[in-house]
Amino acid sequence: MSLDNEAVLLKREILIRVATLAHEGTLTTQLRKLPYEMTAAGRPSYRCCVHHERAILRDRVLAVLGSAIEERDESVDLNEAAVEAWERTGPDAFPLTVVDEACKGCVRSHFTVTNACQGCVARSCRNSCPQGSIVVQGGRASIDPETCINCGKCQEACPYHAIIHLPVPCEEACPVGAVTKGPDGKETIDPDKCILCGRCIGACPFGAVMEKSDVVRIVRALGDDRPLVALVAPSVLGQFPGTLAQIYGAIHALGFIDVKEVAEGAEQTAAHEAQEWAHGQASGQAFLATSCCPAWVRASRAIPGMGAFVSTTPSPMVFAARAARTAHPGAQLVFVGPCTAKRREALDTAEVDAVLTFEELGALFVARGIEVGQAEPFPLKAHRPEGRGFALSGGVAAAVAATGVTGLKPELINGLTRKSLNLLKVYAKGKGQGNLVEVMACEGGCVAGPGKVCSVKVALTHWDQEAK
Amino acid sequence: MNDKRRVISEVEVKAMDRISVRVCSGTTCYVLGGSELMDLARTLPPGWRDRVQVEGAPCLDLCRSPGQARPPFVKVGDRVVAEASVEKVVAALRELLA
Numbered sequence: 259m260s261l262d263n264e265a266v267l268l269k270r271e272i273l274i275r276v277a278t279l280a281h282e283g284t285l286t287t288q289l290r291k292l293p294y295e296m297t298a299a300g301r302p303s304y305r306c307c308v309h310h311e312r313a314i315l316r317d318r319v320l321a322v323l324g325s326a327i328e329e330r331d332e333s334v335d336l337n338e339a340a341v342e343a344w345e346r347t348g349p350d351a352f353p354l355t356v357v358d359e360a361c362k363g364c365v366r367s368h369f370t371v372t373n374a375c376q377g378c379v380a381r382s383c384r385n386s387c388p389q390g391s392i393v394v395q396g397g398r399a400s401i402d403p404e405t406c407i408n409c410g411k412c413q414e415a416c417p418y419h420a421i422i423h424l425p426v427p428c429e430e431a432c433p434v435g436a437v438t439k440g441p442d443g444k445e446t447i448d449p450d451k452c453i454l455c456g457r458c459i460g461a462c463p464f465g466a467v468m469e470k471s472d473v474v475r476i477v478r479a480l481g482d483d484r485p486l487v488a489l490v491a492p493s494v495l496g497q498f499p500g501t502l503a504q505i506y507g508a509i510h511a512l513g514f515i516d517v518k519e520v521a522e523g524a525e526q527t528a529a530h531e532a533q534e535w536a537h538g539q540a541s542g543q544a545f546l547a548t549s550c551c552p553a554w555v556r557a558s559r560a561i562p563g564m565g566a567f568v569s570t571t572p573s574p575m576v577f578a579a580r581a582a583r584t585a586h587p588g589a590q591l592v593f594v595g596p597c598t599a600k601r602r603e604a605l606d607t608a609e610v611d612a613v614l615t616f617e618e619l620g621a622l623f624v625a626r627g628i629e630v631g632q633a634e635p636f637p638l639k640a641h642r643p644e645g646r647g648f649a650l651s652g653g654v655a656a657a658v659a660a661t662g663v664t665g666l667k668p669e670l671i672n673g674l675t676r677k678s679l680n681l682l683k684v685y686a687k688g689k690g691q692g693n694l695v696e697v698m699a700c701e702g703g704c705v706a707g708p709g710k711v712c713s714v715k716v717a718l719t720h721w722d723q724e725a726k
Numbered sequence: 727m728n729d730k731r732r733v734i735s736e737v738e739v740k741a742m743d744r745i746s747v748r749v750c751s752g753t754t755c756y757v758l759g760g761s762e763l764m765d766l767a768r769t770l771p772p773g774w775r776d777r778v779q780v781e782g783a784p785c786l787d788l789c790r791s792p793g794q795a796r797p798p799f800v801k802v803g804d805r806v807v808a809e810a811s812v813e814k815v816v817a818a819l820r821e822l823l824a
């Protein structure tokens with residue numbers, strides 16, 4: 259991620275440019291120029307022609323403004339769209355959108371014979387195919403797409419590794435089959451099936467899946483009279499240069515009147531969840547599944563029988579929000595984290611007023627010229643390390659264990675994939691081994707969330723340093 | 727006593743000869759991909775360790791200058807590497823060390 263995916267950098271550049279214009283008060287008069295500036299001479303180009311490039315950039319800008327690309331009017335002017343974004347009172351209920359102009363419309367996932375095929379005498383491919391879909395003609399094997407069932411046996415059988423699998427990356431990344439092709443071959447996301455894990459965002463090599471950002475509304479709110487309080491997820495460590503206290507200081511410098519650690523709420527979640535677990539065990543419940551990952555909570559609803567096992571303990575964000583409301587009545591609360599599904603949790607619980615990803619926070623820093631590495635450290639409360647540990651896989655189970663409950667047998671689901679969802683289905687039938695199932699949708703934990711700035715590897719070096 | 731003095735001066739000479747690599751850790755560079763350069767020092771070939779001095783630097787002021795060069799920036803000696811990646815920095819160093 260990051261450096262090796264230019265689509266990610268392109269999105270960040272647009273976020274920075276939009277945030278800068280919004281901050282300077284020129285969004286509604288200058289935004290129209292953005293696709294032209296970003297296609298000026300000397301800029302890299304990715305598409306067939308500059309017109310297509312601009313059309314896609316325009317759609318990306320619309321997503322950054324918080325609009326659904328699927329519903330846009332082709333003729334909408336960016337300056338007008340900016341006015342609309344500036345006036346918007348809340349985000350869309352479904353936070354993802356597909357930039358169909360950018361979507362390549364990849365051919366359906368399939369196996370194909372490459373020109374490495376030697377037309378050998380063995381005919382291993384043909385002989386391995388349960389469907390009789392392979393013919394060898396003119397010294398070369400070919401697969402009949404009509405009858406092929408994508409089993410992949412021919413690929414394994416070929417002694418020359420001449421058969422390859424061409425996936426549809428976004429569909430392959432989706433653990434719940436929510437991403438499928440529409441009649442035009444472009445991808446669409448089923449909002450009812452989608453669990454908002456955000457895997458498709460990073461998986462698409464064309465950057466066609468985007469989040470509808472709320473960044474313009476937050477820039478506006480920062481200039482309003484009503485005070486703002488930031489609730490910052492513990493995964494923020496390493497997302498920016500400088501220490502944790504400096505990152506908090508930089509957020510404070512943006513104009514938030516207070517900056518709270520969600521880790522504080524995480525301590526409450528752990529304590530509450532430990533009690534819930536102990537009660538469940540006493541009354542013969544097979545296991546308790548954690549509930550702090552909103553993508554998992556969404557996914558759990560589609561697993562028959564799982565509902566009875568998912569913890570009803572509020573998430574760290576919710577606990578942190580309640581404390582912040584008491585401390586600052588009347589303030590607007592902004593959750594800052596790496597998570598797409600939190601956008602929806604925020605709407606569903608109505609506990610916070612807006613969600614900002616780390617990428618979007620970075621855009622605000624750049625727009626305001628705030629150097630995080632030079633920022634004045636913000637005084638952080640002393641915490642037990644367990645709350646911050648929620649950001650990493652294993653951290654929630656560790657925090658529950660640290661409350662002193664006995665007999666805990668944790669099972670860690672480190673990343674929601676088709677495979678791990680199958681294991682969770684086994685659990686729902688009461689056939690699992692562990693009695694506390696910690697589920698995190700992202701491999702590695704929240705530090706791997708779709709709205710992160712740096713790779714997990716870099717984030718973890720910061721964690722190691724801070725722990726010393 | 728004499729021996730010791732000789733060793734120290736050798737170290738000093740080496741330090742002077744070292745090529746300085748300054749990785750920008752300003753916010754703009756960091757957010758636009760520079761984060762991945764933070765462990766650059768560890769990824770360099772071991773044989774270069776005493777010939778190259780890698781350090782983080784506050785904003786190099788290149789992100790604010792007009793022109794087409796894009797972040798993240800790394801300064802290798804006097805040379806500016808734009809859109810820097812580990813591979814690009816290694817290539818620049820290889821030329822200087824050759």
Ligand code: FES
Pocket residue numbers: 750751752753754755756785786787788789790797798799
């Ligand atoms: S942040 Fe790197 S040059 Fe300014």
